[in-house]
Amino acid sequence: MKVDFRRLGLGVAAPVLAIVVALVLTTLILLVAGDPVLAVWQVLFKVPLPRQIVAIVNEATVLYLSAVAVAIGFKMNLFNIGVDGQYRIASFAAAVFAGAHFLPGWLNIIVAILVSMLTGAVWALIAGVLKVTRGVSEVISTIMLNYIATYLVAFMLRGAAVKVEGSNATSTQILAEDSRVPGISISWLANTSNKVYGLVLLAILIGFLYWFVLAKTRFGFDLRATGQSESAAVASGVNVKRMIVTSMVLSGAAAGLIGMPLLFGQDYAYGDTVQAGLGFAGMSVALLGRNHPIGMAVSALLWGYLNQLSNGLQIGAGVSDRLVLIIQGIIVLSVVVAYEVVRRARQRLEQGRVARELAMQAAPATKEVAA
Amino acid sequence: MSAALFAQPTSLEPLAVELTGITKRFPGVVANRDISLQVRKGTIHAIVGENGAGKSTLMKILYGVQAPDEGTIAINGAPVHLKSPTEAIRAGIGMVFQHFMLADNFTVLENVVLGAEKLYGIGDAARAQIRKISDDYGLRVEPDDLVADLGVGDRQRIEILKVLYRGAKILILDEPTAVLVPQEVTELFSNLRDLKAEGLTVIFISHKLDEVLSVADDITVIRRGTTVAAVDPKKVTARQLAELMVGSELPSPQTEESTVTDEVRLELRGVSLAGHGQAKVLDNIDLVIHAGEILGIAGVEGNGQAELVETVIGMRRPDAGQVLLEGSEITGAGVREIRQAGVGYIPEDRHRHGLLLEAPLWENMILGHQTEAPNVKGPLIDAKAAKADTEQVVTKFDVRTPSILVTAGSLSGGNQQKLIVGREMSHKPRVLIAAHPTRGVDVGAQAAIWDLIKAARREGMAVLLISADLEELVGLSDTIVVILRGKLSGQFDPDVVTREQLGAAMTGADQEDE
Numbered sequence: 001m002k003v004d005f006r007r008l009g010l011g012v013a014a015p016v017l018a019i020v021v022a023l024v025l026t027t028l029i030l031l032v033a034g035d036p037v038l039a040v041w042q043v044l045f046k047v048p049l050p051r052q053i054v055a056i057v058n059e060a061t062v063l064y065l066s067a068v069a070v071a072i073g074f075k076m077n078l079f080n081i082g083v084d085g086q087y088r089i090a091s092f093a094a095a096v097f098a099g100a101h102f103l104p105g106w107l108n109i110i111v112a113i114l115v116s117m118l119t120g121a122v123w124a125l126i127a128g129v130l131k132v133t134r135g136v137s138e139v140i141s142t143i144m145l146n147y148i149a150t151y152l153v154a155f156m157l158r159g160a161a162v163k164v165e166g167s168n169a170t171s172t173q174i175l176a177e178d179s180r181v182p183g184i185s186i187s188w189l190a191n192t193s194n195k196v197y198g199l200v201l202l203a204i205l206i207g208f209l210y211w212f213v214l215a216k217t218r219f220g221f222d223l224r225a226t227g228q229s230e231s232a233a234v235a236s237g238v239n240v241k242r243m244i245v246t247s248m249v250l251s252g253a254a255a256g257l258i259g260m261p262l263l264f265g266q267d268y269a270y271g272d273t274v275q276a277g278l279g280f281a282g283m284s285v286a287l288l289g290r291n292h293p294i295g296m297a298v299s300a301l302l303w304g305y306l307n308q309l310s311n312g313l314q315i316g317a318g319v320s321d322r323l324v325l326i327i328q329g330i331i332v333l334s335v336v337v338a339y340e341v342v343r344r345a346r347q348r349l350e351q352g353r354v355a356r357e358l359a360m361q362a363a364p365a366t367k368e369v370a371a
Numbered sequence: 372m373s374a375a376l377f378a379q380p381t382s383l384e385p386l387a388v389e390l391t392g393i394t395k396r397f398p399g400v401v402a403n404r405d406i407s408l409q410v411r412k413g414t415i416h417a418i419v420g421e422n423g424a425g426k427s428t429l430m431k432i433l434y435g436v437q438a439p440d441e442g443t444i445a446i447n448g449a450p451v452h453l454k455s456p457t458e459a460i461r462a463g464i465g466m467v468f469q470h471f472m473l474a475d476n477f478t479v480l481e482n483v484v485l486g487a488e489k490l491y492g493i494g495d496a497a498r499a500q501i502r503k504i505s506d507d508y509g510l511r512v513e514p515d516d517l518v519a520d521l522g523v524g525d526r527q528r529i530e531i532l533k534v535l536y537r538g539a540k541i542l543i544l545d546e547p548t549a550v551l552v553p554q555e556v557t558e559l560f561s562n563l564r565d566l567k568a569e570g571l572t573v574i575f576i577s578h579k580l581d582e583v584l585s586v587a588d589d590i591t592v593i594r595r596g597t598t599v600a601a602v603d604p605k606k607v608t609a610r611q612l613a614e615l616m617v618g619s620e621l622p623s624p625q626t627e628e629s630t631v632t633d634e635v636r637l638e639l640r641g642v643s644l645a646g647h648g649q650a651k652v653l654d655n656i657d658l659v660i661h662a663g664e665i666l667g668i669a670g671v672e673g674n675g676q677a678e679l680v681e682t683v684i685g686m687r688r689p690d691a692g693q694v695l696l697e698g699s700e701i702t703g704a705g706v707r708e709i710r711q712a713g714v715g716y717i718p719e720d721r722h723r724h725g726l727l728l729e730a731p732l733w734e735n736m737i738l739g740h741q742t743e744a745p746n747v748k749g750p751l752i753d754a755k756a757a758k759a760d761t762e763q764v765v766t767k768f769d770v771r772t773p774s775i776l777v778t779a780g781s782l783s784g785g786n787q788q789k790l791i792v793g794r795e796m797s798h799k800p801r802v803l804i805a806a807h808p809t810r811g812v813d814v815g816a817q818a819a820i821w822d823l824i825k826a827a828r829r830e831g832m833a834v835l836l837i838s839a840d841l842e843e844l845v846g847l848s849d850t851i852v853v854i855l856r857g858k859l860s861g862q863f864d865p866d867v868v869t870r871e872q873l874g875a876a877m878t879g880a881d882q883e884d885e
Contacts, residue, residue, distance in 0.1 A: 216754075218747050225738060228727045234686060235716065235724035236739040237707030347729075350781040357773035 007346075014342040015288055015299070018335035026327050030319075039317035044309050044324075050190035052308045059304035061200045061261050064297055066282025068210050069120075069254035071291040073138075075214065076227045076247045082127055082142025083255040084279025085149030090120035090252075091259025092153045092172070095270030096160050098263070099173030108179045109264055113202075117256035123149065124252025125245065132241040138248070146279075157272060171271025181264040197265035206257060211293040223247060255279065284332045290339065303328065385448030387412040387541055387572040388433070388464075393442035395428055402428040404597045406442070410541075410589070415563055415573045417583040417604075420593035420616055424813075426576050429593070430543055433574075434466045435459035446541070465539025467530045469546045473518050480514040483533050490536070504535050509565045523671070524555040528562065541572045548582055552671050553841070553874035560586045578616070578814070580609040592616055616814065630663035631849050635698065636833035637683070637714075637802045642692035644678055644857075652678045654857040656692070660802065665824065665834040667848030667865070669841065671877050675857040676837045677719060680806050683835065684716050685709040697801060710739060715800030717791055719807045719837070721784075725791045728780030732772060733761040735779045736794050743798060760797070768793030769819060785816030792820055796827060803827060806837045821847060841870055855879050 030037045048056060066083060073080035080086075094116035098108055127145060130136040161170040183195025214220035226233040226243050234240055258278055263270065285303055289296030310324035386409050393406040403425045410416040420426050431437045433444065435453035443450055446462050453459045456466070473482050483501055484493045491497040498514045505512040510528045518526065527547060534542055544563075548556045563573050563586060577583050583590060584604045592600045592615045600615050637660045644653035653675050660666045670676055681687045683694060685706040694702045701709050710716065716739065718724035726735050737746045737757050745756035761775045770789045772782055779787060788808070795803060805824060809817040824847060828834060838844045844851055845865045853861040853876040861876040 216751055218741050218750050218752055221734070221737060221741055221752055224730075225727055225741075228729055229723070231723045232725065232727055232738065234706065235684070235718055236741065237685075237705065237710050238741075239705060239707070343729075347778070347780060350777055354773055354777050354781040358771050 006349075010342050010346050010349075011290070011292075011295075014338035015290070015295070015335055017338045018288070018331050019302075021334040021338075022327050022330040025330050026323070029326065030323075035319050036317055040313065040319055040323065043312045043316040044306070046309060046312070048305065048308060050186075050192035051194045053190055054186060054192055054194040054196055056301060056304035056308050057196050057200065058261070058266075059307055060297070060300040061197050061203045062258055062278060063281055063285050063303050064203045064300040065206060065254065065258045065261075066278050067285035067289060067296040067300060068206055068282075068293075069251050069258065070279070070282045070286040071210070071289075071296060072247055072251040072254060074227075074286055074291050076223055076243065077230070078244065078247060078251070079139045080124065080127070080142055080248065080251045080255075081139055081283075082124060082145045082149075082279070083251070083258070083282055084277065085142070085146035086120040086123045086252045086255035087258035087279055088153055088274070088276065089123050089149040090116040090256035091263055091274065092156065092160075092270045093119040094256070094260065095172040095263055098175055098179055099162075099269065101173075101176055101179065105178040109181060112179075112263075113257070113260055116260060117253040120256025121249045121253040124248045124255065128245040128248030131248075132244050150276075154272070157270070161271075171267075171269040171273075173269065175264070175268040179264070180268060181261075183265060197261040199261040199265055202257065202260065206254065207293045207297060210254075219246075258282070284328060287332050288335050384412055386410060386445070387414075387447060388574070389445040389448075390429075390433070391443050391445075393429070393432060393439045393444070395432060395437065395439050402596055403432070403439070404595075406593075406596075406598050408591055408598060409601070410572060410574060412447075412572055413567055413570050414588040415567055415575055415586055417575045417577060417587035417590045418593060419576075419578055419580065419583055419590060419612065424593045424616070425596040426593055427545070428596075430466070430545060430574075430576060433459070434464060434543060460537050460539065463538065463540040464543065465534030465537060465541070466543045467527070467534055467545065467547060469549060471526045471530055473526055473529060475517075475519040477518055478514065479512055479516050479518060479521075479529055479532075482518055482529060483514070483536050487533075487537050490538075500536065501532065504532055508535065508569060509562060523550050524558060527551070527555075527559065531562070531566075535571075540570075541574065542566065543574045543576070545576050546578075547575070548577065548579060549839075550672065552877050553870050554878060556582065580612050580616075584609055584612070613814070629849060630829055630831070632662045632664075632831065634662040636660055636662050636664075636696070637835065638693075638695040638698075639683070640693045640695070642679075642682060642689045642694060644675075644682060644687060645690045646857075650856065652857050653682065653689070656857075656859055658852065658859065660833040660835055662831045662833050663828055664849045665828050665836050665847050667836045667838065667844040667851040668854055669838070669844050669851055669873055669877055670854035672839060674854050674877075676806070676854055678857075679854070680716075680719070680804055680835075680837060683709075683804060684714060707742065711742060713799075713801035715795035715798060715803040717788075717795055717803070717805045717808050719810070721787055721791055726779040726787060729778050731778055732765070732770075732775040732782075732790060733758045735790065736761040736764060739794065740798055764790070764793040764797050768796075768823070783813075785812035788812045789816055789819060792823055796823060800832065802833045802835065804835045804837075807839060808836070809838075809840065809843060841873055844873075853877055 027037055030040055066087065069083045070080060094112045097115045098112035101108060103111055123145060127138045127141040130141045131138050157170055160172050162173045181198035183198055184200065185195050187193065214224060222233065222238045222243060225236060226238055226240055230240055262275070267274065281303065285296055285299045288299035306324045306328060310321040313319045313321045313323060388408065388410040390406055390408040393403055395403040406429060418426055418429070428437065432439050435456045435458050438454065444453065445451065446464070451462050453462065477485070480498055480501060484497050491500045501512065501514045504510065510532055512528055512532050518529070531542065547559060551559060563575070566573055575583070575587060587604050590602045590604055590612065591598055592602065592612065594616060602612070639656050639658045642653055642656040643651050646652040656679065658666065668676055668679070678687060682689050685701070685704055685708070688703045693700055696712055696714065701712060722728060727738060737752065740746055745753060745760050747753055758775060764770070765772060765775060768789050770786050770793065772786060779790070782790070792808065808824065809820050812820065824834060836844065836848060845868065848865045851863040851865050851868065851873070852859050853863070853873065855877065863873065
């Protein structure tokens with residue numbers, strides 16, 4: 001198949017532009033604040049150490065799953081802000097289920113992952129049903145459901161928690177050895193004993209499924225059509241209400257996967273120290289990656305890279321590592337603008353190109369008439 | 372009234388508008404090339420041309436929306452450089468757009484003064500000025516009426532008044548008759564003649580040639596972005612004008628001998644649809660379309676045509692009545708089921724309902740037929756087959772495009788419409804719903820689409836045709852039904868009906884007379 005380099009170039013132009021804008025603006029912020037600009041960039045642009053590479057990949061794995069969950073909604077013009085709540089309540093359910101060890105080894109892991117997907121899906125379903133039956137904006141309902149999820153999980157965690165001697169951390173039952181997903185060693189690639197989450201393979205599989213369903217199936221076509229033009233989709237026979245509910249459920253199920261690499265590859269339990277905000281980070285990653293399966297992978301890695309290298313900011317440059325949040329924020333803001341600019345440019349270019357090629361085809365014919 | 376004026380040489384007086392050598396390029400296309408236009412003061416000057424010929428670009432240049440790359444504009448003999456509509460208004464040029472820009476919940480006065488508050492304030496002075504303009508030009512506009520209560524003709528006169536209020540001496544009207552019924556057109560033309568009598572200049576853009584011939588003093592023809600002729604309407608026929616426009620002979624819709632059979636394809640029994648208020652949007656509609664029959668629905672827009680179409684295709688559920696396709700009931704079925712059962716749909720608004728503008732042509736060929744061969748294999752999209760099918764349709768239906776991979780939005784309106792018509796036809800529907808199938812397409816595409824619909828009828832398709840173009844309705848239909856306020860109010864034989872009869876039925880004037 002022929003690759004359209006012009007399209008590809010335009011596609012890459014926007015995120016690159018956004019990153020450049022972010023770097024320039026951050027530099028200005030640093031200058032205004034009187035912080036050492038050079039030192040900051042030296043820290044952030046260092047080649048990551050082997051153990052950092054592992055950490056970047058691990059963080060990207062989780063962010064990628066989150067981005068896919070968000071992107072399923074985005075593709076339909078649905079703003080599932082609730083990925084954050086969905087993954088936490090789903091992870092909790094999975095941790096409780098897996099911690100009970102009803103099933104042996106791998107079976108326990110697989111069923112627990114399914115439990116997590118189901119929980120996330122049900123939590124998202126609430127917002128979907130509210131939208132199609134009562135016309136409640138999914139933005140509002142999912143924000144509210146995030147709060148409910150936070151406190152519901154905190155409340156249930158107290159009931160489900162297991163006391164650990166000598167620690168006041170609250171968490172679910174720690175998983176047995178055989179219910180853990182072993183990491184993948186990359187010592188052949190880089191000199192580190194740290195391991196990449198085994199479930200990085202799950203993220204790759206999900207990315208492939210996401211691409212396959214959207215690009216190759218009838219369902220994916222209906223979903224994309226609805227996102228591009230709801231009115232045209234309705235006229236083509238898409239049942240938009242059913243589509244909204246289905247895509248919310250799929251988005252929630254994908255959100256259920258976000259916590260799985262952490263649960264089975266790092267924490268082995270769900271506790272009050274679990275990382276929050278991954279759902280929102282996923283939105284940024286999806287926006288930068290343009291809901292594209294590979295684009296989101298690249299932007300998840302970029303996010304992971306920035307997060308990891310920012311750890312050295314305080315020591316290396318005397319600047320708070322929160323600076324990275326500013327950079328990420330500016331990237332997202334500028335990428336939204338840049339995509340719109342590129343979209344219009346692309347439209348204009350293509351219209352011009354079509355007109356030009358048609359004029360060239362028509363030119364000989366015109367001459368005949370003139371003669 | 373202007374015959375005497377017309378005959379006199381006007382070379383002493385400067386021209387109201389003179390364009391010389393205007394060229395405007397867009398990336399990859401030349402929209403206007405070496406345009407020259409001379410508009411005499413105090414005349415109605417028509418600019419005719421196909422859609423896409425460059426009329427709208429020319430008007431945007433004249434109204435200061437776009438600057439020409441080359442060429443000069445002179446107003447009343449003085450060269451000007453119009454950089455914005457504000458400057459155009461200052462130079463005395465006003466534009467009446469095809470789509471009205473009025474706030475429904477404002478009064479006429481409020482709409483007129485909006486954005487021009489500095490001229491006469493917003494109170495009694497403005498009201499008096501509006502009355503004065505209205506009286507001077509016979510516009511019959513009442514400043515304190517609420518716009519929401521007014522009809523299309525009234526709204527258009529308000530738009531004209533808005534422009535005059537801002538001091539325009541040269542008025543540009545973009546396809547002003549597109550939204551009017553015949554009686555309203557007559558009235559508009561009398562308004563235009565009044566404006567002319569008062570010394571104003573009117574530039575009138577249209578592609579309805581008989582109208583142009585009846586009202587214009589001079590005609591300039593545009594083809595492929597350039598002015599090809601300036602003609603005197605008294606010395607040219609509609610046919611000659613049309614040939615100047617398209618550069619070749621053109622067909623008109625003429626039905627051949629009847630192909631109507633007695634096989635009922637689509638039947639509506641007592642279909643009603645409730646509206647927001649008390650009035651029903653559709654009120655007890657009964658109609659039957661047979662195989663090989665084209666049933667035309669005439670009506671002023673907004674009388675239930677769109678709702679009728681959406682009910683048949685399944686986008687709305689009727690509150691009462693039945694819809695039957697070949698004898699089996701499809702009332703309340705989903706759009707997909709109805710399409711699969713063999714109903715093709717050419718929507719009124721191709722951008723909203725017919726296409727995914729940012730998707731490639733071949734994906735647009737799948738749209739509406741997501742479950743039908745050759746587009747799918749089980750639950751999967753068969754891109755290869757769909758692309759091959761698209762290539763075929765593009766060739767067979769003469770969709771002018773360099774490739775099937777370009778987005779639908781980059782094609783011209785006529786080619787977009789041909790793609791939609793080709794898509795629907797290629798699935799061999801039992802019933803075709805064609806809502807305004809040639810709206811906004813050029814004459815060439817229009818003739819092609821007419822031919823396709825006629826060919827489908829010969830092959831025994833049943834067609835429900837909705838159109839605002841009476842010529843199209845009369846030329847294509849076997850039967851014409853008029854819809855008024857949600858009710859079918861009359862049935863006509865297109866071979867004998869006159870425009871006036873149809874117009875009267877469309878406005879309800881025939882009932883008031885009885």
